[in-house]
Amino acid sequence: MAWTITISVLRKKLGISPLGVVPITTAAALLTRLVGATVWFAVLPPLPDTPSF
Helix, strand or coil: CHHHHHHCCHHHHCCCCCCHHHHHHHHHHHHHHHHHHHHHHHHCCCCCCCCCC
């Protein structure tokens, strides 16, 4: 959401066409999720082998 707003607002200053906002926003969202997942899995502690009740 923040990427969409930021790119839409700065579109004219960056010289991006209205149709160019869509792929750039999509790529930014995918990159954000990839980085978030990488950090999540790097920091997440390993799960126990046996369930604890």
